[in-house]
Amino acid sequence: MSQPFSPQQQQLGRLPDNRNRVQVASFEQYLEAQRAVDYLSDHKFPVERTAIVGEGLKIVEQVTGRLDWNRALTLGMSQGAVTGVFIGLIFGFLGFGGRNFLALLLDGLLLGVIIGAVWSLLAYALSGGRRDFTSVGGMRADHYNVLVDPEVAEQARELLAQMR
Structure with a gap:
């Protein structure tokens, strides 16, 4: 049993x-x-x-678009912005550095955009054109x-x- x-x-x-x-x-x-x-x-x-x-x-991967330098930059900046705002919120709520909440939020946003852009462009450059597309994937059953x-x-x- x-x-x-x-x-x-x-x-x-x-x-x-x-x-x-x-x-x-x-x-x-x-x-x-x-x-x-x-x-x-x-x-x-x-x-x-x-x-x-x-x-x-089955593993299903749906291709959602072509990946080029502009798209890599845009995706990296947007993902970095979200992460940066989140970190700025955390620091703002915890009161780090004695700065006001809005300043920490904006600093997080700016830093996130910059780091996200650099990281994304670096990853795209290192891929050597082996995966020039974006996609979403998952598992499905019959x-x-x-x-x-x-x-x-x-x-x-x-x-x-x-x-x-």
């Missing part, structure tokens, strides 16, 4: 063995599987005895199965049959 996460498994990041669990539903989208488990939870089902398992995993322990499988099926 599969056990829910023990404290040791949670600490070590290990997942329980799902080989003995029973499939009670399958969905094309993760959000649908999540909605099913939420429905079970809302109806007092012991969801700690449940797993959502994606099958047919479908998502909701698995439960065998002892509660019938209860889960009955509840999910009532879900709209």
Whole structure:
């Protein structure tokens, strides 16, 4: 019988063995599987005895645009600005240097823009043109199965049959 996460498994990041669990539903989208488990939870089902398992995993990388010197500069400056403002906020809230809040925020912004620009242009130059594009990536599954322990499988099926 599969056990829910023990404290040791949670600490070590290990997942329980799902080989003995029973499939009670399958969905094309993760959000649908999540909605099913939420429905079970809302109806007092012991969801700690449940797993959502994606099958047919794929790594998908969507190319979002061409990367050139101007784009590298723009991306570096914008990322640096966000980081700089964040650091300026932290220093401002902590009252570093006896300076006023706005001055620390602006200093952080300026320093972040400069460092972000230099860092981004350096990284682009060192890439040697091997990756002249930007992209976003992630993992997707063909479908998502909701698995439960065998002892509660019938209860889960009955509840999910009532879900709209």
